[in-house]
Amino acid sequence: MIIMKKNPTLIAAIAFIIVCLLLFGATFSIRVSGEQGNRLGPRFFPRLILGLIILFNAVLAYQSYRYPEEQKEVEKIPEDRRKRFIGTTILGVLTGVAFTILGGFTTIFLFVFAFLIVWKQRDLKVLILTPIFITLGAYLLFYELLSVRMPKGFIDALFL
Amino acid sequence: MFNSILMGFNAIFEPMNLLAVLGGVISGMTIGALPGLSATMGAALIVPFTFFMAPIPAIAMLSALYCGATYGGSISAILVNTPGTPAAAVTTLDGYELSKQGHAGKALGTAVIASGLGGLFSVVVLIFVAPQVAEMALQFADPEYFSLAIFGVSMVANISSGNELKNMIGGLLGIFLATVGMDALTGFHRFTFGFSSLTSGVNFIPVMIGLFAFAEILRQAQTHIETTTSTEISGLLPSFSELWPLKWSMLRSAVIGTFVGILPAEGGTVASFIGYNEAKRWSKDSDKFGTGLLEGVAAPETANNAATGGAMVPTLTLGIPGSSTTAVILGGLMIQGLRPGPLLFATQPKFVYSIFVAMGLANLLFLVIGLGGAKIFANVTKIPVYILNPIVLVLCIIGSYSLGNNVADVWIMIVAGVIGFVIKKVGFSPAPIVLGLVLGGLIETSFRRAMSIYDSNFLVFFTRPFSAIFLVLALLSISWPFIHKTIKHRRESKS
Numbered sequence: 001m002i003i004m005k006k007n008p009t010l011i012a013a014i015a016f017i018i019v020c021l022l023l024f025g026a027t028f029s030i031r032v033s034g035e036q037g038n039r040l041g042p043r044f045f046p047r048l049i050l051g052l053i054i055l056f057n058a059v060l061a062y063q064s065y066r067y068p069e070e071q072k073e074v075e076k077i078p079e080d081r082r083k084r085f086i087g088t089t090i091l092g093v094l095t096g097v098a099f100t101i102l103g104g105f106t107t108i109f110l111f112v113f114a115f116l117i118v119w120k121q122r123d124l125k126v127l128i129l130t131p132i133f134i135t136l137g138a139y140l141l142f143y144e145l146l147s148v149r150m151p152k153g154f155i156d157a158l159f160l
Numbered sequence: 161m162f163n164s165i166l167m168g169f170n171a172i173f174e175p176m177n178l179l180a181v182l183g184g185v186i187s188g189m190t191i192g193a194l195p196g197l198s199a200t201m202g203a204a205l206i207v208p209f210t211f212f213m214a215p216i217p218a219i220a221m222l223s224a225l226y227c228g229a230t231y232g233g234s235i236s237a238i239l240v241n242t243p244g245t246p247a248a249a250v251t252t253l254d255g256y257e258l259s260k261q262g263h264a265g266k267a268l269g270t271a272v273i274a275s276g277l278g279g280l281f282s283v284v285v286l287i288f289v290a291p292q293v294a295e296m297a298l299q300f301a302d303p304e305y306f307s308l309a310i311f312g313v314s315m316v317a318n319i320s321s322g323n324e325l326k327n328m329i330g331g332l333l334g335i336f337l338a339t340v341g342m343d344a345l346t347g348f349h350r351f352t353f354g355f356s357s358l359t360s361g362v363n364f365i366p367v368m369i370g371l372f373a374f375a376e377i378l379r380q381a382q383t384h385i386e387t388t389t390s391t392e393i394s395g396l397l398p399s400f401s402e403l404w405p406l407k408w409s410m411l412r413s414a415v416i417g418t419f420v421g422i423l424p425a426e427g428g429t430v431a432s433f434i435g436y437n438e439a440k441r442w443s444k445d446s447d448k449f450g451t452g453l454l455e456g457v458a459a460p461e462t463a464n465n466a467a468t469g470g471a472m473v474p475t476l477t478l479g480i481p482g483s484s485t486t487a488v489i490l491g492g493l494m495i496q497g498l499r500p501g502p503l504l505f506a507t508q509p510k511f512v513y514s515i516f517v518a519m520g521l522a523n524l525l526f527l528v529i530g531l532g533g534a535k536i537f538a539n540v541t542k543i544p545v546y547i548l549n550p551i552v553l554v555l556c557i558i559g560s561y562s563l564g565n566n567v568a569d570v571w572i573m574i575v576a577g578v579i580g581f582v583i584k585k586v587g588f589s590p591a592p593i594v595l596g597l598v599l600g601g602l603i604e605t606s607f608r609r610a611m612s613i614y615d616s617n618f619l620v621f622f623t624r625p626f627s628a629i630f631l632v633l634a635l636l637s638i639s640w641p642f643i644h645k646t647i648k649h650r651r652e653s654k655s
Contacts, residue, residue: 042343
């Protein structure tokens with residue numbers, strides 16, 4: 001944990017190397033045909049790029065290990081902002097899940113409402129009117145004007 | 161050429177196209193004026209919706225947005241000491257000082273005039289230089305395209321100083337992402353891991369939206385939110401006697417900005433810093449820079465808007481983005497089924513010249529709107545983040561989805577946003593990833609085709625003159641930050 005805070009570059013470089021090694025392993029499952037085979041076929045280029053990423057990250061890891069004083073520490077985030085960040089990230093993921101289940105516009109309405117709560121907005125007028133206006137604006141602009149057909153889900157299907 | 165320009169004028173002055181340019185300018189100025197929303201982010205949010213438009217209004221709107229946002233960044237830089245776009249960062253030095261002294265109006269007036277003139281200068285250069293570059297590029301074959309794209313990606317090493325290695329890793333990561341999906345030459349799947357939605361590859365528009373917009377909202381969630389208090393504006397126009405002494409400074413910045421813009425991957429931010437530094441170096445009042453000089457506003461603002469036209473030169477003629485925003489515009493061109501490059505000039509002259517005219521018109525429009533409506537745009541800076549951010553996020557979601565009516569693109573946007581946030585935290589920049597992703601396909605296919613045509617002879621990249629020049633430039637570009645650092649260390653240790 002201390003290394004993560006003090007030298008995040010080192011951790012990032014190691015993480016990159018591990019992921020790239022796994023992806024390098026995955027290149028063996030890419031199909032190749034006949035004589036081109038391993039030389040300049042579909043495996044060659046990703047391997048070359050992954051090899052370069054591993055090489056550069058090894059240099060980066062060495063530099064950040066050798067000169068830790070040059071690394072920027074990860075700043076400590078106050079509790080309320082950390083909660084806001086985690087809430088926003090979770091909301092983003094939930095939006096992806098709810099999009100097809102509830103319907104595009106219902107998800108947008110709920111998302112904006114939840115977003116305002118997470119961002120500590122307690123004014124009732126803002127809490128009610130903002131989701132309504134943003135959803136209505138999205139409907140008029142995208143559904144009516146640009147004919148974007150959002151997923152209907154089981155709630156949007158009742159209205160659209 | 162004259163006929164083509166006339167054709168461009170005829171096309172742009174059709175009502176729908178005019179409306180697209182006006183819409184692009186106004187939305188660009190609004191986005192630019194809002195701290196936290198950059199021109200790139202604005203273009204990334206708008207680009208999916210251009211899918212529903214014809215090519216001319218679509219790209220005209222994106223280009224106008226680019227010009228408008230680059231200027232718009234100066235509004236919040238001058239009024240609230242927070243640059244609306246990174247390119248306006250240096251404008252805060254003298255702009256905000258002028259505001260504090262009660263000359264916010266003069267600073268805004270100088271910024272809009274300088275931006276407009278800088279932008280117009282670069283459009284004129286664009287009109288004359290781009291066709292020549294395109295004609296030269298007609299001689300390019302696969303080895304040249306490979307080397308040129310490598311040069312383009314190599315330039316990302318210099319996007320932010322001190323992070324050269326990280327920028328290169330970012331560029332390579334983008335190139336790797338471009339290999340996901342069906343191999344263009346053999347049709348075999350790569351890194352799809354059974355997800356059918358990845359067969360056609362990683363769509364770079366959701367990646368861009370995630371990296372530039374969603375990641376920014378996540379960053380803002382972690383930062384302290386300040387309530388913006390804007391300065392009152394009075395006396396908007398600087399007098400002729402105040403502007404006239406700035407003419408050489410503006411001309412110098414216009415030339416610098418256009419040249420820096422033409423260099424692949426360099427954009428308005430670099431241009432504005434160089435423009436400011438050069439103005440300071442040549443000025444008789446160099447010690448007064450930073451205390452509220454009109455020249456300190458005019459120089460960077462001329463340079464960053466001059467970079468817009470310059471950045472369109474490699475984008476349209478070679479398909480190599482001149483800045484991160486033009487990388488997004490390149491995406492817009494691809495959505496329209498247009499392949500930027502020299503052939504675009506030969507096959508679509510009406511389209512190309514209407515974009516040139518649209519950019520010129522956009523610079524004139526924001527000059528008029530900026531002078532007339534500065535007070536309205538000043539109010540934009542007061543929009544609270546809790547209203548603005550959900551709107552941006554809704555645009556992120558619908559924008560990603562609407563590209564192919566595919567929820568997988570929304571997921572790609574979310575994942576890219578989270579990754580973008582994390583890598584930014586450890587000092588990586590999202591721009592190299594996008595550039596690598598945009599150019600990755602070109603790099604791989606031109607490399608493999610060249611190898612296949614020239615019997616796997618790697619020397620072909622060094623024996624063809626243009627290809628060799630681009631590779632040497634790429635090598636210089638990659639090694640320059642390290643050489644520069646070594647020289648600096650040696651000088652410091654000697655002294």
